[in-house]
């Protein structure tokens with residue numbers, strides 16, 4: 001009997017691999033940061049070959065450090081940064097261009113034109129998304145329009161499009177699998193979340209040949225086996241976008257349960273059951289996962305910059321040497337000293353969707369120190385999350401009873417206490433914070449019978465720490481009012 005599941009968590013800034021045992025406990029982790037490429041302001045790219053080599057490298061490392069051989073692996077599960085768009089040659093397997101990353105804004109004006117043509121309601125109704133450069137559709141159009149000869153080759157069937165899940169499955173299987181799961185497909189602007197199929201009308205509007213597209217599959221199923229690499233013969237059993245995988249890994253499988261992942265960005269998802277809930281507040285309706293052909297849905301609030309603002313303190317301002325130092329620095333002051341930071345480095349996502357907003361620091365006085373800036377950065381992450389909560393409660397009609405949290409920045413106790421204060425509900429951090437990888441592992445493990453059913457894995461969830469609201473309500477209201485003022489200053493800043 002195989003003893004472990006190998007989860008691949010291909011994130012925006014790093015590739016991670018985690019080996020889980022039958023109790024859902026971590027046996028080994030390996031992680032490797034890879035290159036972020038910024039060719040122009042507002043553009044963000046990754047090298048597809050580096051995505052694959054770093055992911056394969058950490059997977060091999062994690063297996064070695066767990067002391068298991070590929071034969072001991074019951075299945076591989078994939079969770080991935082979503083929307084990031086790749087185009088490659090089916091024969092050589094070589095990418096035609098760097099991957100265009102979800103944060104990239106180069107297609108903002110294309111989205112504006114589609115909106116001016118009155119097309120947003122069609123996209124909204126069919127895909128559950130807003131017309132924004134965040135999603136894959138207009139990124140793929142850009143590649144076809146800007147790489148010489150790409151459109152003709154795409155129409156001839158020589159090229160393959162995929163998000164990172166497809167790219168990893170392609171490479172793991174030695175080019176045999178060209179697939180994507182429904183949760184990833186639901187982030188492309190090309191997928192109908194009601195019929196669970198690629199949508200011809202949307203493909204025509206975006207001028208995308210259907211021959212490029214991967215087959216849409218369940219999030220938990222044996223798709224095939226690894227081939228032509230050191231993972232030879234391991235079944236690939238699960239795939240989901242990283243935020244949906246985290247929802248699964250957090251055990252949020254019932255209507256009204258919500259999680260927030262604090263990584264590069266911040267993504268709050270609430271499970272809404274077997275039917276999609278339409279947002280009246282610019283949240284996204286998205287496929288949570290598809291199992292046995294049936295989809296479950298989530299409402300999502302996507303914030304583009306969260307932990308990345310902490311990285312900016314480190315790399316841009318140099319006021320900390322390591323992300324972990326931000327907590328100690330922020331704790332040297334008792335409050336933000338009137339400083340508010342809006343981290344709109346690449347526009348604002350939900351619920352504002354303003355591609356032209358830019359970063360702003362307001363309220364600086366002669367007494368402002370690096371510590372106040374650090375505190376304002378952490379607070380900005382919590383303020384953005386609180387804005388999502390308000391929209392989500394109103395759309396779903398469900399009042400949040402608690403928020404489960406995870407992701408790299410969720411180690412930060414000061415951030416989570418402030419989050420609980422703002423939300424006015426308990427914030428709960430689980431023992432296993434690698435819930436994205438855990439979700440991918442669960443999806444794969446269920447497909448191969450490593451675990452019997454969802455009830456079994458939901459029992460593994462254990463609390464590490466609970467943060468309860470402590471701040472007086474008049475102070476909370478005052479803080480929120482200033483945050484709203486700061487937001488107003490950042491919006492539309494870079495509009496053409």
Ligand SMILES: Nc1ncnc2c1ncn2[C@@H]1O[C@H](COP(=O)(O)OP(=O)(O)O)[C@@H](O)[C@H]1O
Pocket residue numbers: 011012013014262263264265306307308309310311323324325326327407408409410411412
């Ligand atoms: N102690 C900390 N306090 C605040 N942010 C942190 C801390 N440790 C890490 N981070 C932030 O968490 C992010 C990394 O989280 P992770 O979940 O690995 O992201 P991703 O999956 O998007 O690559 C980085 O942006 C980093 O700045």
Ligand SMILES: O=P(O)(O)OC[C@H](O)CO
Pocket residue numbers: 010011012013080081082083102241242243263264265302
């Ligand atoms: O890589 P992460 O964890 O920041 O997640 C990125 C999201 O999937 C983008 O939609």
